[in-house]
Amino acid sequence: MRRKIVKKPGKHFSISDQHKIIQEMISSGCTKRAIWKKYTGQDEEKGQLLRWMNKLGYYPYRPKKKATLGEANLPMTKRIKFKPLNKYKD
Numbered sequence: 779m780r781r782k783i784v785k786k787p788g789k790h791f792s793i794s795d796q797h798k799i800i801q802e803m804i805s806s807g808c809t810k811r812a813i814w815k816k817y818t819g820q821d822e823e824k825g826q827l828l829r830w831m832n833k834l835g836y837y838p839y840r841p842k843k844k845a846t847l848g849e850a851n852l853p854m855t856k857r858i859k860f861k862p863l864n865k866y867k868d
Contacts (some may be wrong), residue, residue, distance in 0.1 A: 793834070796830045797834060799817055799827070800830060800834065804836070810828075811823060814826070814827065
């Protein structure tokens with residue numbers, strides 16, 4: 779019995795198309811999910827865009843993240859050291 783392999787549409791892009799998609803994602807600031815849905819119609823991209831970025835030399839692109847504790851300029855408090863209680867004094 780022969781099995782028929784069905785390729786899902788929209789998963790195979792030429793190198794120039796991959797460049798175009800990645801450049802649009804970087805310049806527009808859209809999420810990977812939104813770009814993938816626009817070009818393929820699928821909800822999940824499962825890391826394909828990051829693989830393309832790595833393969834084509836775009837990686838180390840990092841999207842902007844929320845501020846971390848160090849970037850938020852919050853005052854740091856001194857750590858309080860607690861001594862264990864000695865319940866049984868001799």
